Amino acid sequence: MxxxxxxxxxxxxxxxxxxxxxxxxxxxxxxxxxxxxxxxxxxxxxxxxxxxxxxxxxxxxxxxxxxxxxxxxxxxxxxxxxxxxxxxxxxxxxxxxxxxxxxxxxxxxxxxxxxxxxxxxxxxxxxxxxxxxxxxRRDVGPLLGQLLAGAPDSVRIRALRAAGELGRADLLPQAQSLLGEAKPELRFWAAWAAVLLGDRAQALDVLAAFALKSGPRQPRAFQLALQAMELAPGHALLLDSAALPEAQRLRIIGSGFIGDARYVPWLIEQMAQPATARIAAEAFVTITGVDFNLAQMEVPPPDGFEDGPTDDPDDDNVELPEDIALPWPDIDKIRAWWQQNGARFAPGVRLFMGQPVSPDSCTGVLREGFQRQRVAAALHLALLDARAPLFATSAPAWRQQRWLGDGIPL
Structure with missing residues (x-):
């Protein structure tokens, strides 16, 4: 036992x-x-x-x-x-x-x-x-609106998140009414839900403000804001992030969320630096959809590069680096691939895994992509239809397979 x-x-x-x-x-x-x-x-x-x-x-x-x-x-x-x-x-x-x-x-x-x-x-x-x-993904019914209106803050926060996850567009006005809340956690989840439920104005501005502030809410705010924004405001948000800690990483990751092929040559340059090589390769894949394994674009780590906890018993750092699961890119092969294929990726268009964002392309990623790609696909699908539930990529695998086999629950 x-x-x-x-x-x-x-x-x-x-x-x-x-x-x-x-x-x-x-x-x-x-x-x-x-x-x-x-x-x-x-x-x-x-x-x-x-x-x-x-x-x-x-x-x-x-x-x-x-x-x-x-x-x-x-x-x-x-x-x-x-x-x-x-x-x-x-x-x-x-x-x-x-x-x-x-x-x-x-x-x-x-x-x-x-x-x-x-x-x-x-x-x-x-x-x-x-x-x-x-x-x-079972609707709570009228009670969800009642909880948003009068429950304690911890319940309202989870109710806001549920409204976004369930596609409760009827609750958008209630989410918007909380965008001016003084408490950051309420304000964040109000913005997160309202953006998923169709608000591309005030709620997106609030979410962008969280994206530009370091802290636990930043990664989620950064991703949803960039996936929800039109390309030009997305480019501007990346520029605004230049003064933040870890700005270079944020800009690299964010370029993948925006999905504009204009970033690809710059991403290839970032692959030459060990500190950013792997996240730049991931952003490149998010835009182009190239399969590094099939295209044999992976290489061993650079000589002398140490990744992960050391064998030193006095080293207190036992955390695994964020990038450790990502492949090391073969820059020469990637440059050659881009020279041969770059012309078919027009700049100024939002691409996701090599295709314009659409229900069919995103559902394909839900069926076949890696988990981080599937999270992005679920967000894209919800942003395309404010009344659609956010596909639960954290649900037990057999339940997800059932949903995808029967059709995404509406």
Whole structure:
């Protein structure tokens, strides 16, 4: 049993990183989910013994441990999940594990439970109920507007996010009414939702302001703002980012979000610098759609280049570098490819994976792209239709495959 609990917790952490990773294909993501499901099933089959092991690891107070226990608790249809939620009131760091569990289990376990969460007076329980509906792309109904109007801030924030995820264009005026909020988190999610729901004016300006301010909201704001903007304002936003920390990285990443082929020669220049080579190659792929593997455009790392944690026991830096999963580009081959193919990529047009942005091209990326590309494809699809739900690229792989096989849920 201990192996099942430890492996399930570890795989959840791996999955949490894989959701936005540049190197996970749909098949690799599905394999990861199958491994995680297998260990949870091992605990499920063991009955009470499996539950006791899952409950015991929650003493570690990590979201990955609460995820494992919460999946079993939700499926038990008794008071176990309520007990975990009570503990989470004093442990905000474990709440992502509870939310993830609500998104992981099948809807048949959630009907009555989610209604009870939504109707509860506890802000945490209401937040969990809204999150569960949003993760399964099930509409909350009129209650979502009521929560936006009068719930505590933590619930309103999750309700704003849900409005954007569910394509609730009818709630756009309520999201817009919060764009002047003094509290940054409310203002950010109001702008994020309003942009997805069709506002390309004030909400986009608010989102752009977050894109130009360093902090945890910046990456999400930067991506959505650049994907939503017309090309000229997008170019201007990149210029405005020049004074920011990590400005060069932001401009490289942002050029891929804008998708204008005018950036390609400059991106090829950035590939000559080890610090920016891999992200520049990724932006190049985002614009052109070239497959580095098929085109044999990958090379080994430069001689003497050190990437990742060192073997020095006194080195406290154990974090994996952000670019470590990206391929090193073969600049000579890329230059040659661009000389042969560049003429078919007209500047002044938004391209995504080598094609103009369209429902068909973005759906193709959802089916075949890497996770980070799929996240961008989902945003493009939602921006094309304010009433369309944002495709849930973090949902269990088998559910995503079902949605894509049956047609994206509307």
């Amino acid at each position: 201990e192996e099942h609990t430890d492996e399930a917790s570890f795989l959840w952490l791996q999955r949490a990183s894989a959701v936005h990773a540049p190197n996970y294909s749909p098949q690799q993501f599905a394999d990861l989910d199958e491994r995680l499901a297998a260990h949870i099933d091992g605990l499920r089959v063991a009955g009470d013994e499996g539950w006791q092991h899952a409950l015991a690891i929650t003493d570690n107070e990590g979201p990955e441990d609460f995820f494992v226990a919460a999946v079993l608790a939700i499926e038990a249809v008794d008071g176990r999940f309520d007990d975990l939620v009570e503990r989470a009131k004093d442990l905000p760091e474990v709440v992502p594990g509870l939310i993830s569990a609500l998104g992981w289990v099948e809807p048949k376990y959630l009907g009555g439970r989610v209604r009870a969460l939504l109707e509860d007076a506890s802000p945490l329980r209401q937040k969990l109920g809204v999150a569960a509906c949003a993760l399964h």
